[in-house]
Amino acid sequence: MKRGLERNQIYSIDCLDGLDLLDSNSVDVIVTSPPYNIGIQYNIYDDKKTRQEYLDWLEKIAISCKRVMKNDASFFLNIGGTLADPWTPFDVAQRFRSHFVLQNTIHWINSIAISKEDLGISNKINRNIAVGHYKPINSKRFHHDCHEFIFHFTKGGNVALDKLSIGVEYQDKTNINRWKIATSDKRDRGNVWFIPYPTIRESREHPASFPIKLPEMCIKDHGISRIELVLDPFMGSGSTAIACTRLGVNFIGFEIDPYYSDIANNSVNREIEAIKSDITKISISSYL
Numbered sequence: 001m002k003r004g005l006e007r008n009q010i011y012s013i014d015c016l017d018g019l020d021l022l023d024s025n026s027v028d029v030i031v032t033s034p035p036y037n038i039g040i041q042y043n044i045y046d047d048k049k050t051r052q053e054y055l056d057w058l059e060k061i062a063i064s065c066k067r068v069m070k071n072d073a074s075f076f077l078n079i080g081g082t083l084a085d086p087w088t089p090f091d092v093a094q095r096f097r098s099h100f101v102l103q104n105t106i107h108w109i110n111s112i113a114i115s116k117e118d119l120g121i122s123n124k125i126n127r128n129i130a131v132g133h134y135k136p137i138n139s140k141r142f143h144h145d146c147h148e149f150i151f152h153f154t155k156g157g158n159v160a161l162d163k164l165s166i167g168v169e170y171q172d173k174t175n176i177n178r179w180k181i182a183t184s185d186k187r188d189r190g191n192v193w194f195i196p197y198p199t200i201r202e203s204r205e206h207p208a209s210f211p212i213k214l215p216e217m218c219i220k221d222h223g224i225s226r227i228e229l230v231l232d233p234f235m236g237s238g239s240t241a242i243a244c245t246r247l248g249v250n251f252i253g254f255e256i257d258p259y260y261s262d263i264a265n266n267s268v269n270r271e272i273e274a275i276k277s278d279i280t281k282i283s284i285s286s287y288l
């Protein structure tokens with residue numbers, strides 16, 4: 001870390017200035033969600049640049065991020081579009097293409113409907129299910145949008161992941177003995193991640209926060225044991241910082257709006273207090 005920045009803080013500065021303050025090859029994981037340029041009402045940031053301006057700006061940030069990333073770092077970029085203008089994620093990915101390898105394309109599903117017949121006869125659920133937040137839209141053209149991208153960019157395309165840390169149990173346990181690769185009752189969950197918004201939104205004080213589980217999964221997927229520093233250049237309400245606090249990994253964040261960075265730093269402090277009080281409860285109960 002360079003020029004006065006401390007770990008585990010969210011700084012209220014432009015991320016391009018913040019990135020300039022970080023050492024080259026110092027970051028293991030970047031998890032972030034930039035503004036989508038779709039006219040979201042942020043507190044101060046104006047989310048309506050021209051497409052050209054927006055893409056030029058994000059490409060500059062991509063280049064700065066690449067400089068601070070270690071050679072085996074992961075950059076998880078969450079981005080979505082709108083129903084009427086769905087090209088944003090693809091245009092952004094194209095700009096990143098000149099600088100990174102797109103190692104994985106993860107599909108973040110925040111709501112899904114599964115028919116009983118597709119669940120299979122051995123499944124215990126015996127009805128159609130629909131889970132996640134559903135917001136009806138007034139349109140004959142479009143389906144409700146329940147998907148965003150998490151592009152996993154790396155410098156060389158060959159970063160080994162800790163896939164089983166977010167793995168799922170085998171449904172058919174006979175596979176554990178049948179497949180040599182199966183050393184435990186866990187398999188790769190694949191690149192479709194169902195992450196609903198919590199019923200009580202973690203932060204209503206920010207109009208575009210992602211669930212804390214999203215950065216949590218990305219960080220675990222990269223592999224916690226080899227992480228020294230996680231960066232979120234667009235920290236918003238602090239979801240990435242809270243995920244890092246829960247996982248016990250160091251972070252640094254930038255957020256241009258002091259109102260949001262205050263919210264984020266306060267949420268991290270509350271999370272630390274909650275963790276401390278849980279530890280105290282556990283150690284007291286071990287004496288009882």
Ligand SMILES: C[S@@+](CC[C@H](N)C(=O)[O-])C[C@H]1O[C@@H](n2cnc3c(N)ncnc32)[C@H](O)[C@@H]1O
Nearest residue numbers: 014015034035208209210234236237239255256
């Ligand atoms: C999509 S939101 C991030 C939300 C965050 N992932 C969360 O869960 O709360 C994008 C954020 O980027 C911030 N932002 C916009 N321009 C920025 C810049 N140049 N540097 C740092 N932050 C910026 C906005 O104020 C907004 O809070």
